[in-house]
Amino acid sequence: MLFYLFAGAAVAGALLVVSQRNPVYSVLALIGSFFGLSGLYVLLEAPFVAVVQIIIYAGAIMVLFLFVVMLLNVPREDAAEWDRAHPLYRPMAVRIGGVLALLLALELGWALSRTAGLGGGVADEHPAVSSVAELGRVLFTDYMFAFEVTSILIIVAMVGAVVLAKKEK
Amino acid sequence: MADIITWVTSPTFIAYATLIGVVFMALQISAAVMVYAERKVAAFMQQRVGPTLVGPKGLLQPVADIVKLFFKEELRPKAADALLFTMAPIISVTTAFLAFGPVPFGAATTFFGLLPEPMALMIADVNVAVLVIFAVASMGVYGIVLAGWASNSKYSLLGGLRSSAQMISYELAYGMSLATVVMFAGSMSLREIVDLQQGYWFGFIPKWYIFIQPIAFFVFACAGIAETNRAPFDFPEAEQELVAGYHTEYSSMRFAMFFMAEYINMVTVSAVAVNLFLGGWHGPFIPPEYGWIWFLIKLAFLLFCYLWLRWTLPRFRYDQLMSFGWKVLLPLATVNLLLTAAGVLYFGL
Numbered sequence: 001m002l003f004y005l006f007a008g009a010a011v012a013g014a015l016l017v018v019s020q021r022n023p024v025y026s027v028l029a030l031i032g033s034f035f036g037l038s039g040l041y042v043l044l045e046a047p048f049v050a051v052v053q054i055i056i057y058a059g060a061i062m063v064l065f066l067f068v069v070m071l072l073n074v075p076r077e078d079a080a081e082w083d084r085a086h087p088l089y090r091p092m093a094v095r096i097g098g099v100l101a102l103l104l105a106l107e108l109g110w111a112l113s114r115t116a117g118l119g120g121g122v123a124d125e126h127p128a129v130s131s132v133a134e135l136g137r138v139l140f141t142d143y144m145f146a147f148e149v150t151s152i153l154i155i156v157a158m159v160g161a162v163v164l165a166k167k168e169k
Numbered sequence: 170m171a172d173i174i175t176w177v178t179s180p181t182f183i184a185y186a187t188l189i190g191v192v193f194m195a196l197q198i199s200a201a202v203m204v205y206a207e208r209k210v211a212a213f214m215q216q217r218v219g220p221t222l223v224g225p226k227g228l229l230q231p232v233a234d235i236v237k238l239f240f241k242e243e244l245r246p247k248a249a250d251a252l253l254f255t256m257a258p259i260i261s262v263t264t265a266f267l268a269f270g271p272v273p274f275g276a277a278t279t280f281f282g283l284l285p286e287p288m289a290l291m292i293a294d295v296n297v298a299v300l301v302i303f304a305v306a307s308m309g310v311y312g313i314v315l316a317g318w319a320s321n322s323k324y325s326l327l328g329g330l331r332s333s334a335q336m337i338s339y340e341l342a343y344g345m346s347l348a349t350v351v352m353f354a355g356s357m358s359l360r361e362i363v364d365l366q367q368g369y370w371f372g373f374i375p376k377w378y379i380f381i382q383p384i385a386f387f388v389f390a391c392a393g394i395a396e397t398n399r400a401p402f403d404f405p406e407a408e409q410e411l412v413a414g415y416h417t418e419y420s421s422m423r424f425a426m427f428f429m430a431e432y433i434n435m436v437t438v439s440a441v442a443v444n445l446f447l448g449g450w451h452g453p454f455i456p457p458e459y460g461w462i463w464f465l466i467k468l469a470f471l472l473f474c475y476l477w478l479r480w481t482l483p484r485f486r487y488d489q490l491m492s493f494g495w496k497v498l499l500p501l502a503t504v505n506l507l508l509t510a511a512g513v514l515y516f517g518l
Contacts, residue, residue: 024253024318031311051300059307060340063314067333070318070326132297132357 003043010036023069027062034058048132189292196269200432201231203472210476241421246321249418253319258419258426261312265433268305271298272440273360275450275461289360290450290461298359299347302441306343306396309434310336313398313415316427320418328414331487335395335402338494343392345502349385349509350378350445359441363449375453379446384505386446388498393438395494397431400479402490439471440464447471 013033020026034057041050139147176182205220205228212219220227245254275290295301310333317329354362368376379386395402416427443449447467450460485493 024250024315028253028311028315047295047297048300051297051304054304055300055307055344059304060337063307063310063333063337066311066314066318067330067337070314070330070333 003040006036006039006043008036009033010040012036024066027066027069030065031058031062034062048135185292188290192269192292193266196266196433196436197429199436200429201235203432203435204234204428205231206472207476207479210473211480214477214480235425238422238425243421243423244418246418248321250319250321253315254418255423257312257316257319258423258430259312260315261309261430262426262433264305264309264312265430265437268302268309268434268437269440270305271295271301271359272437273363273444273449274440274464291360294358294360297357299351299357299362299445302359302437303344303347306434306437307336307340309396309430312427312430316419317415320415322418324417325415328417332398332415335398335490335494338491339392339395339402339498342388342494342498342502343396345499345506346385346388346392347445349382349502349506352506352513353378353382353509355513359444359449363444363451366448367451375448375451377446377448382446382505382509384501385509386442388502388505389442389446391493391498393442394475394478395490397434397438399431399435399475401482401484403484435472435475436468439468439475442471443467 010033013029013036016029017026017033020029034053038050038053038058041047041053208230209219209227220230223229223233245251270293271291273289273291273294313332314329317325317327317332320326350362351357354365356362356365366376366378370376374380416424419427443464450464452460452463455462
């Protein structure tokens with residue numbers, strides 16, 4: 001019951017993100033979507049992940065998004081003229097987007113066909129990750145490689161951002 | 170159905186419902202009391218008398234203010250974004266109330282035997298309480314930023330932008346100081362952290378974390394003041410430069426809601442500081458079941474410090490604020506975190 005509430009909120013937020021013309025509303029809808037996801041984590045008995053999701057995504061990253069949107073004062077997006085053109089004559093971006101959407105739909109269909117037989121939820125099979133100590137232990141033993149690779153990736157992105165933002169002397 | 174009725178009429182449920190109501194009212198009243206205290210303390214520090222006309226010693230001044238604010242006309246600029254303009258104060262005030270949820274303010278009590286089992290004096294005993302407070306506090310910035318954007322006014326927008334830049338800069342140091350205490354205590358539950366600070370060293374120095382982690386307390390205090398937008402970090406509403414910053418276009422109760430949120434946030438930050446660094450409700454002379462008296466005394470002292478700072482320190486310059494946050498507080502908090510980690514790991518502090 002609660003699952004459908006949170007999942008519905010997450011999906012509705014995500015749909016609002018792409019359908020809003022005003023970028024500020026898009027940012028807010030994305031925050032709403034993150035709250036829905038965080039509710040799902042609580043239902044999976046992972047309050048730590050749920051709260052961290054709020055702190056990092058809704059609290060830090062989205063504030064930056066909002067900051068940039070406000071600073072640049074992005075105007076409302078109005079329907080472009082190619083919106084009414086024939087699908088085959090639309091710009092490259094639209095065609096690439098169309099292909100990606102098709103791929104996503106295929107993958108989703110494939111994933112659904114695989115999980116159809118499982119029935120039980122994920123929460124039943126794995127022990128609940130409610131303890132922070134347990135989460136830390138797993139991260140630094142079983143998932144060490146993925147964890148370190150992610151951290152290197154983030155450092156590379158950070159260095160790249162600093163280099164790009166730095167003015168030429 | 171019968172289950173629900175027995176549950177709703179059980180003493181524990183009634184006690185919790187009452188507690189939520191009491192905390193809600195207390196937070197609202199605390200905002201009114203803080204307005205009065207602020208004006209009186211300011212007057213005292215500037216050798217004036219402050220409000221004296223309404224009630225004995227001006228004590229009814231907040232009541233008069235509230236009545237006045239209720240009857241003021243609500244204005245909304247024509248070019249403002251109607252939905253967000255209305256939502257912004259609501260977000261501010263909601264997050265302010267919400268953040269007090271996981272804050273404990275007294276030892277478990279049975280209310281003189283009224284309850285079958287002792288009940289903790291807190292609304293929600295979450296095992297990641299420290300993080301929840303941090304998360305909710307970081308949500309508070311949206312109220313201010315959206316107010317600044319939705320007002321469609323230059324001063325408001327500047328206030329909102331400053332606020333988001335400030336919150337991002339100080340949130341890191343804030344989180345680092347919280348992490349230090351959490352690591353030291355080995356728990357994220359505020360109730361457990363408070364209980365770990367029970368007792369004395371050498372019989373007279375209380376085992377409060379402020380004595381072991383003075384740097385963490387300093388960072389927490391600075392970042393806490395910055396998070397609540399109080400002087401000397403009150404850039405989002407710097408009167409001399411920005412008229413009133415993010416709430417320039419607000420009037421009547423919407424304006425009051427921003428101020429209520431600000432004062433409640435001050436209370437919450439102080440309450441968290443009391444729990445993390447000042448031993449919560451533990452203290453000498455008062456029996457443990459009345460520990461909330463100690464809690465209130467410590468809380469009142471920290472809130473007084475807030476006012477004291479405001480009327481003692483001038484506002485920083487904006488670039489000073491940024492370089493202080495990034496170049497002083499954050500490295501300090503990080504080094505402190507690493508040292509504490511090493512201490513906990515190698516010496517088992």
